[in-house]
Amino acid sequence: MKKLFLIIGAPGSGKTTDAELIAANHNTITHYSTGDMFRAEVASGSERGALIDSYVSKGNLVPIEIVIETIVGAIKNAPTDVVVIDGYPRSGEQMTELDKYLETEPEVTLVSVIEVAVSRETAFQRVLGRAADAEVVRADDNEEVFLNRMKLFTDPLADIQAFYTEKNLLKQISGEGTIEAIVAEMDAFIQSKI
Template sequence: MRLLLIGPPGAGKGTQAVRLATHLSIRHISTGDLFREEIARGTELGRNADRHIRAGLLVPDEVTVGVIRERLARPDTEPGFLLDGFPRNPAQAAELDGILARTGSGLDAVLHLEVPDAEVISRIAGRRLCREDPGHIFHVDHDPPEVAGTCAFCGGELYQRDDDREATVRRRLEVYRGETAPVLDHYRGQGLVTTVSALGQVQEVLDRALTAIGRAGSTPRTP
Protein backbone atom coordinates (compact mmCIF):
# COMPACT_ATOMS: atom_id res chain seq x y z
CA MET A 1 0.00 0.00 0.00
CA ARG A 2 1.24 3.47 -0.94
CA LEU A 3 0.00 6.18 1.39
CA LEU A 4 0.39 9.90 1.95
CA LEU A 5 -0.34 11.49 5.34
CA ILE A 6 -1.20 15.20 5.48
CA GLY A 7 -2.11 17.32 8.47
CA PRO A 8 -1.39 20.64 10.18
CA PRO A 9 1.26 21.08 12.86
CA GLY A 10 0.05 19.59 16.12
CA ALA A 11 -2.16 16.98 14.44
CA GLY A 12 -0.01 14.10 15.70
CA LYS A 13 1.08 13.26 12.17
CA GLY A 14 4.50 11.90 13.16
CA THR A 15 3.04 9.62 15.83
CA GLN A 16 0.34 8.27 13.53
CA ALA A 17 2.75 7.83 10.61
CA VAL A 18 5.00 5.54 12.63
CA ARG A 19 2.09 3.52 14.00
CA LEU A 20 0.38 3.17 10.63
CA ALA A 21 3.56 2.10 8.87
CA THR A 22 4.30 -0.45 11.58
CA HIS A 23 0.75 -1.82 11.51
CA LEU A 24 0.78 -2.14 7.71
CA SER A 25 4.40 -3.40 7.49
CA ILE A 26 5.40 -0.65 5.06
CA ARG A 27 8.22 1.90 5.12
CA HIS A 28 7.68 5.21 6.90
CA ILE A 29 9.40 7.86 4.77
CA SER A 30 9.91 11.23 6.46
CA THR A 31 11.60 14.07 4.58
CA GLY A 32 13.23 15.24 7.81
CA ASP A 33 14.77 11.81 8.37
CA LEU A 34 15.88 11.63 4.73
CA PHE A 35 17.64 14.99 4.90
CA ARG A 36 19.49 13.92 8.03
CA GLU A 37 20.47 10.63 6.37
CA GLU A 38 21.75 12.29 3.21
CA ILE A 39 23.68 14.87 5.24
CA ALA A 40 25.27 12.12 7.34
CA ARG A 41 26.23 10.20 4.17
CA GLY A 42 27.83 13.32 2.72
CA THR A 43 26.00 13.04 -0.61
CA GLU A 44 25.62 15.97 -2.98
CA LEU A 45 21.90 16.09 -2.17
CA GLY A 46 22.75 16.10 1.53
CA ARG A 47 25.28 18.91 1.18
CA ASN A 48 22.79 20.98 -0.80
CA ALA A 49 20.04 20.40 1.77
CA ASP A 50 22.41 21.16 4.65
CA ARG A 51 23.36 24.54 3.17
CA HIS A 52 19.74 25.64 3.12
CA ILE A 53 18.87 24.20 6.51
CA ARG A 54 21.86 25.89 8.17
CA ALA A 55 20.82 29.19 6.57
CA GLY A 56 17.31 28.80 8.00
CA LEU A 57 15.81 28.43 4.53
CA LEU A 58 13.37 25.93 3.08
CA VAL A 59 15.07 23.20 1.08
CA PRO A 60 14.30 23.88 -2.63
CA ASP A 61 11.76 21.68 -4.36
CA GLU A 62 14.32 20.18 -6.74
CA VAL A 63 16.50 19.01 -3.84
CA THR A 64 13.57 17.62 -1.89
CA VAL A 65 12.21 15.82 -4.95
CA GLY A 66 15.65 14.40 -5.66
CA VAL A 67 15.88 12.94 -2.15
CA ILE A 68 12.40 11.42 -2.44
CA ARG A 69 13.10 10.01 -5.91
CA GLU A 70 16.24 8.29 -4.65
CA ARG A 71 14.43 6.86 -1.60
CA LEU A 72 11.47 5.51 -3.54
CA ALA A 73 13.84 3.74 -5.94
CA ARG A 74 15.10 1.44 -3.18
CA PRO A 75 13.74 -2.14 -3.16
CA ASP A 76 12.35 -1.93 0.38
CA THR A 77 9.58 0.41 -0.82
CA GLU A 78 8.18 -2.16 -3.25
CA PRO A 79 5.69 -3.61 -0.68
CA GLY A 80 4.52 -0.07 0.03
CA PHE A 81 5.36 3.13 1.86
CA LEU A 82 3.88 5.98 3.87
CA LEU A 83 5.04 9.49 2.99
CA ASP A 84 5.22 11.99 5.85
CA GLY A 85 6.18 15.61 5.11
CA PHE A 86 6.10 15.31 1.31
CA PRO A 87 4.69 16.70 -0.89
CA ARG A 88 4.41 20.14 0.72
CA ASN A 89 2.97 21.99 -2.26
CA PRO A 90 1.15 21.21 -5.55
CA ALA A 91 4.39 21.37 -7.56
CA GLN A 92 5.91 18.63 -5.41
CA ALA A 93 2.68 16.64 -5.70
CA ALA A 94 2.93 16.77 -9.49
CA GLU A 95 6.54 15.61 -9.30
CA LEU A 96 5.51 12.69 -7.07
CA ASP A 97 2.81 11.71 -9.55
CA GLY A 98 5.47 11.59 -12.25
CA ILE A 99 7.90 9.53 -10.15
CA LEU A 100 5.23 6.95 -9.39
CA ALA A 101 3.82 6.91 -12.92
CA ARG A 102 7.24 6.01 -14.30
CA THR A 103 7.18 2.89 -12.12
CA GLY A 104 3.66 2.02 -13.22
CA SER A 105 2.17 2.74 -9.81
CA GLY A 106 0.38 5.48 -7.91
CA LEU A 107 -0.84 6.40 -4.46
CA ASP A 108 -3.57 4.22 -2.97
CA ALA A 109 -4.84 6.79 -0.49
CA VAL A 110 -4.22 10.22 1.00
CA LEU A 111 -5.13 10.50 4.66
CA HIS A 112 -5.96 14.00 5.84
CA LEU A 113 -5.70 14.41 9.61
CA GLU A 114 -8.11 17.18 10.52
CA VAL A 115 -7.84 19.23 13.71
CA PRO A 116 -9.53 22.55 14.56
CA ASP A 117 -7.13 25.49 14.86
CA ALA A 118 -8.11 26.03 18.50
CA GLU A 119 -7.04 22.47 19.35
CA VAL A 120 -3.73 22.83 17.49
CA ILE A 121 -2.98 26.04 19.39
CA SER A 122 -3.90 24.41 22.69
CA ARG A 123 -1.74 21.35 22.02
CA ILE A 124 1.36 23.27 20.94
CA ALA A 125 1.19 26.46 22.99
CA GLY A 126 0.62 24.42 26.14
CA ARG A 127 3.89 22.48 25.82
CA ARG A 128 6.64 23.04 28.35
CA LEU A 129 10.13 21.52 27.99
CA CYS A 130 12.76 20.88 30.63
CA ARG A 131 15.93 22.95 30.19
CA GLU A 132 18.02 20.11 31.63
CA ASP A 133 16.52 17.39 29.43
CA PRO A 134 14.34 18.46 26.44
CA GLY A 135 13.00 14.90 26.34
CA HIS A 136 11.00 15.71 29.47
CA ILE A 137 7.88 17.34 28.07
CA PHE A 138 4.79 18.51 29.94
CA HIS A 139 1.55 20.26 29.07
CA VAL A 140 0.01 22.97 31.21
CA ASP A 141 -3.47 21.45 30.83
CA HIS A 142 -3.14 17.78 29.88
CA ASP A 143 0.04 16.76 31.70
CA PRO A 144 1.04 19.46 34.19
CA PRO A 145 4.02 18.97 36.55
CA GLU A 146 3.32 18.59 40.26
CA VAL A 147 5.14 21.87 40.88
CA ALA A 148 4.43 24.60 38.33
CA GLY A 149 7.46 25.43 36.22
CA THR A 150 9.53 22.52 37.57
CA CYS A 151 10.34 19.22 35.85
CA ALA A 152 8.88 16.32 37.81
CA PHE A 153 11.76 14.05 36.72
CA CYS A 154 14.89 16.07 37.42
CA GLY A 155 13.80 19.36 38.97
CA GLY A 156 14.94 21.37 35.97
CA GLU A 157 13.24 24.57 34.90
CA LEU A 158 10.37 24.22 32.42
CA TYR A 159 10.12 26.69 29.57
CA GLN A 160 8.15 27.38 26.40
CA ARG A 161 10.00 27.27 23.08
CA ASP A 162 9.64 30.31 20.84
CA ASP A 163 8.24 28.00 18.13
CA ASP A 164 5.49 26.95 20.54
CA ARG A 165 4.20 30.43 21.33
CA GLU A 166 0.64 31.10 20.21
CA ALA A 167 1.52 33.82 17.70
CA THR A 168 4.10 31.54 16.07
CA VAL A 169 1.66 28.62 15.96
CA ARG A 170 -0.93 30.81 14.23
CA ARG A 171 1.65 31.80 11.61
CA ARG A 172 2.56 28.14 11.07
CA LEU A 173 -1.11 27.35 10.49
CA GLU A 174 -1.33 30.16 7.94
CA VAL A 175 1.68 28.75 6.10
CA TYR A 176 0.12 25.29 6.18
CA ARG A 177 -3.15 26.51 4.71
CA GLY A 178 -1.40 28.59 2.08
CA GLU A 179 1.23 26.10 0.93
CA THR A 180 0.34 22.56 1.97
CA ALA A 181 -3.46 22.42 2.14
CA PRO A 182 -3.72 22.97 -1.67
CA VAL A 183 -2.05 19.57 -2.04
CA LEU A 184 -5.34 18.13 -0.80
CA ASP A 185 -7.15 19.75 -3.73
CA HIS A 186 -4.64 18.14 -6.08
CA TYR A 187 -5.44 14.68 -4.73
CA ARG A 188 -9.16 15.27 -4.32
CA GLY A 189 -9.21 15.60 -8.09
CA GLN A 190 -7.88 12.04 -8.20
CA GLY A 191 -10.44 10.76 -5.70
CA LEU A 192 -7.78 9.79 -3.16
CA VAL A 193 -8.46 11.96 -0.10
CA THR A 194 -10.12 10.65 3.05
CA THR A 195 -10.40 12.99 6.04
CA VAL A 196 -9.86 11.57 9.52
CA SER A 197 -10.49 13.41 12.76
CA ALA A 198 -7.28 13.66 14.78
CA LEU A 199 -9.16 14.45 18.00
CA GLY A 200 -9.04 11.96 20.86
CA GLN A 201 -6.54 9.39 22.06
CA VAL A 202 -3.72 8.14 19.83
CA GLN A 203 -5.29 4.67 19.47
CA GLU A 204 -8.67 6.15 18.58
CA VAL A 205 -7.12 8.19 15.78
CA LEU A 206 -5.17 5.16 14.56
CA ASP A 207 -8.34 3.06 14.46
CA ARG A 208 -10.10 5.76 12.41
CA ALA A 209 -7.16 5.94 10.02
CA LEU A 210 -7.11 2.16 9.51
CA THR A 211 -10.85 2.17 8.86
CA ALA A 212 -10.38 5.00 6.36
CA ILE A 213 -7.65 3.05 4.58
CA GLY A 214 -10.01 0.10 4.34
CA ARG A 215 -12.59 2.30 2.69
CA ALA A 216 -10.04 3.95 0.41
CA GLY A 217 -8.66 0.58 -0.63
CA SER A 218 -12.06 -1.01 -1.32
CA THR A 219 -12.09 0.28 -4.90
CA PRO A 220 -8.93 -0.63 -6.85
CA ARG A 221 -7.25 2.26 -8.67
CA THR A 222 -5.71 2.07 -12.10
CA PRO A 223 -2.35 3.91 -12.08
Protein backbone atom coordinates in the same frame (compact mmCIF):
# COMPACT_ATOMS: atom_id res chain seq x y z
CA MET B 1 4.25 -2.74 -7.41
CA LYS B 2 4.76 -0.25 -4.57
CA LYS B 3 1.54 1.09 -3.05
CA LEU B 4 2.05 4.62 -1.77
CA PHE B 5 0.05 6.43 0.90
CA LEU B 6 0.77 10.08 1.65
CA ILE B 7 -0.22 11.59 4.99
CA ILE B 8 -0.56 15.35 5.23
CA GLY B 9 -1.47 17.57 8.15
CA ALA B 10 -0.52 20.71 10.02
CA PRO B 11 2.59 20.81 12.17
CA GLY B 12 1.51 19.10 15.38
CA SER B 13 -1.36 17.18 13.76
CA GLY B 14 0.20 13.88 14.86
CA LYS B 15 0.73 12.57 11.32
CA THR B 16 4.22 11.19 12.00
CA THR B 17 3.21 9.47 15.25
CA ASP B 18 0.11 8.00 13.58
CA ALA B 19 2.15 6.63 10.66
CA GLU B 20 4.88 5.25 12.95
CA LEU B 21 2.34 3.34 15.03
CA ILE B 22 0.64 1.88 11.96
CA ALA B 23 3.97 0.74 10.49
CA ALA B 24 4.98 -0.75 13.85
CA ASN B 25 1.77 -2.85 13.81
CA HIS B 26 2.42 -4.27 10.32
CA ASN B 27 5.68 -5.69 9.01
CA THR B 28 4.21 -5.19 5.51
CA ILE B 29 4.28 -1.37 5.80
CA THR B 30 7.30 0.92 5.62
CA HIS B 31 6.95 4.45 7.01
CA TYR B 32 9.06 7.45 6.11
CA SER B 33 8.69 10.97 7.43
CA THR B 34 10.04 13.66 5.14
CA GLY B 35 11.05 15.57 8.27
CA ASP B 36 12.95 12.55 9.64
CA MET B 37 14.60 11.94 6.27
CA PHE B 38 15.76 15.55 6.18
CA ARG B 39 16.92 15.54 9.84
CA ALA B 40 18.91 12.33 9.22
CA GLU B 41 20.58 13.94 6.21
CA VAL B 42 21.41 17.05 8.28
CA ALA B 43 22.80 14.87 11.11
CA SER B 44 25.02 13.00 8.63
CA GLY B 45 27.02 16.18 8.11
CA SER B 46 26.81 15.87 4.33
CA GLU B 47 26.83 18.78 1.92
CA ARG B 48 23.19 18.02 1.07
CA GLY B 49 22.42 17.97 4.81
CA ALA B 50 23.90 21.44 5.27
CA LEU B 51 21.81 22.70 2.36
CA ILE B 52 18.64 21.12 3.78
CA ASP B 53 19.41 22.61 7.21
CA SER B 54 19.68 26.11 5.75
CA TYR B 55 16.00 25.83 4.77
CA VAL B 56 14.52 23.70 7.57
CA SER B 57 16.06 25.70 10.42
CA LYS B 58 14.09 28.73 9.25
CA GLY B 59 10.89 26.75 8.73
CA ASN B 60 11.16 27.11 4.93
CA LEU B 61 10.51 24.50 2.24
CA VAL B 62 13.40 22.41 0.96
CA PRO B 63 13.95 22.86 -2.82
CA ILE B 64 11.81 20.55 -4.96
CA GLU B 65 14.69 18.68 -6.64
CA ILE B 66 16.12 17.60 -3.27
CA VAL B 67 12.69 16.59 -1.96
CA ILE B 68 11.80 14.48 -5.03
CA GLU B 69 15.24 12.77 -5.05
CA THR B 70 14.89 11.95 -1.35
CA ILE B 71 11.33 10.62 -1.62
CA VAL B 72 11.82 8.66 -4.84
CA GLY B 73 14.93 7.03 -3.40
CA ALA B 74 13.06 6.07 -0.24
CA ILE B 75 10.09 4.57 -2.11
CA LYS B 76 12.25 2.51 -4.46
CA ASN B 77 14.48 1.23 -1.64
CA ALA B 78 11.62 0.42 0.75
CA PRO B 79 11.74 -3.18 1.99
CA THR B 80 7.95 -3.57 1.68
CA ASP B 81 5.39 -3.04 -1.08
CA VAL B 82 3.31 -0.62 1.03
CA VAL B 83 4.97 2.72 1.75
CA VAL B 84 3.54 5.47 3.94
CA ILE B 85 5.17 8.90 3.71
CA ASP B 86 4.07 11.68 5.99
CA GLY B 87 4.65 15.38 5.52
CA TYR B 88 4.36 15.39 1.74
CA PRO B 89 3.29 17.21 -0.38
CA ARG B 90 3.68 20.58 1.31
CA SER B 91 3.17 22.76 -1.74
CA GLY B 92 1.41 22.81 -5.08
CA GLU B 93 4.79 22.45 -6.78
CA GLN B 94 5.68 19.37 -4.71
CA MET B 95 2.28 17.85 -5.51
CA THR B 96 2.65 18.52 -9.24
CA GLU B 97 6.22 17.21 -9.41
CA LEU B 98 5.30 13.99 -7.60
CA ASP B 99 2.28 13.55 -9.87
CA LYS B 100 4.53 13.93 -12.95
CA TYR B 101 6.92 11.36 -11.52
CA LEU B 102 4.15 8.88 -10.74
CA GLU B 103 2.71 9.17 -14.27
CA THR B 104 6.00 7.82 -15.67
CA GLU B 105 6.72 5.28 -12.93
CA PRO B 106 4.91 1.96 -13.50
CA GLU B 107 6.30 0.42 -10.29
CA VAL B 108 4.63 2.92 -7.91
CA THR B 109 0.93 3.75 -7.53
CA LEU B 110 -0.49 6.43 -5.26
CA VAL B 111 -3.36 4.75 -3.40
CA SER B 112 -4.49 7.63 -1.19
CA VAL B 113 -3.64 10.96 0.39
CA ILE B 114 -4.79 11.02 4.02
CA GLU B 115 -5.25 14.41 5.66
CA VAL B 116 -5.08 14.47 9.45
CA ALA B 117 -7.23 17.52 10.16
CA VAL B 118 -6.70 19.53 13.37
CA SER B 119 -7.58 23.06 14.42
CA ARG B 120 -4.88 25.72 14.44
CA GLU B 121 -5.23 25.91 18.25
CA THR B 122 -4.66 22.16 18.68
CA ALA B 123 -1.61 22.23 16.40
CA PHE B 124 -0.17 25.24 18.22
CA GLN B 125 -0.62 23.68 21.67
CA ARG B 126 0.91 20.37 20.57
CA VAL B 127 3.98 21.88 18.93
CA LEU B 128 4.76 24.35 21.70
CA GLY B 129 3.87 21.74 24.33
CA ARG B 130 6.27 19.33 22.61
CA ALA B 131 8.99 22.00 22.81
CA ALA B 132 8.34 22.57 26.53
CA ASP B 133 8.25 18.85 27.42
CA ALA B 134 11.06 17.56 25.24
CA GLU B 135 14.46 16.64 26.63
CA VAL B 136 15.85 17.51 23.22
CA VAL B 137 14.05 20.51 21.77
CA ARG B 138 13.81 20.53 17.98
CA ALA B 139 15.12 23.76 16.50
CA ASP B 140 11.85 24.24 14.60
CA ASP B 141 9.64 24.01 17.73
CA ASN B 142 9.23 27.68 18.59
CA GLU B 143 6.39 30.12 18.02
CA GLU B 144 7.91 32.11 15.15
CA VAL B 145 8.95 29.03 13.19
CA PHE B 146 5.62 27.33 14.00
CA LEU B 147 3.66 30.26 12.57
CA ASN B 148 5.79 30.19 9.41
CA ARG B 149 5.37 26.40 9.07
CA MET B 150 1.61 26.74 9.65
CA LYS B 151 1.36 29.39 6.91
CA LEU B 152 3.38 27.17 4.54
CA PHE B 153 0.93 24.33 5.29
CA THR B 154 -2.32 26.29 5.04
CA ASP B 155 -1.53 28.48 1.99
CA PRO B 156 -1.53 25.62 -0.58
CA LEU B 157 -3.92 23.33 1.33
CA ALA B 158 -7.10 24.15 -0.62
CA ASP B 159 -5.32 23.47 -3.94
CA ILE B 160 -3.87 20.19 -2.65
CA GLN B 161 -7.27 19.10 -1.32
CA ALA B 162 -8.98 20.00 -4.61
CA PHE B 163 -6.33 18.21 -6.71
CA TYR B 164 -6.56 14.93 -4.80
CA THR B 165 -10.33 15.14 -4.36
CA GLU B 166 -10.70 15.39 -8.15
CA LYS B 167 -8.56 12.24 -8.48
CA ASN B 168 -10.72 10.57 -5.80
CA LEU B 169 -7.64 10.05 -3.63
CA LEU B 170 -8.25 12.34 -0.62
CA LYS B 171 -9.34 10.85 2.72
CA GLN B 172 -9.80 13.21 5.68
CA ILE B 173 -9.48 11.92 9.24
CA SER B 174 -9.99 14.06 12.34
CA GLY B 175 -6.80 14.42 14.33
CA GLU B 176 -8.60 15.89 17.35
CA GLY B 177 -9.32 12.58 19.16
CA THR B 178 -7.07 10.19 21.06
CA ILE B 179 -4.02 8.76 19.33
CA GLU B 180 -5.56 5.29 19.66
CA ALA B 181 -8.80 6.32 17.90
CA ILE B 182 -7.00 8.21 15.13
CA VAL B 183 -4.54 5.38 14.49
CA ALA B 184 -7.35 2.78 14.49
CA GLU B 185 -9.32 4.76 11.89
CA MET B 186 -6.28 5.40 9.68
CA ASP B 187 -5.05 1.82 9.97
CA ALA B 188 -8.45 0.39 9.06
CA PHE B 189 -8.60 2.71 6.04
CA ILE B 190 -5.11 1.72 4.82
CA GLN B 191 -5.85 -1.97 5.32
CA SER B 192 -9.06 -1.59 3.30
CA LYS B 193 -7.02 -0.25 0.37
CA ILE B 194 -4.30 -2.90 0.27
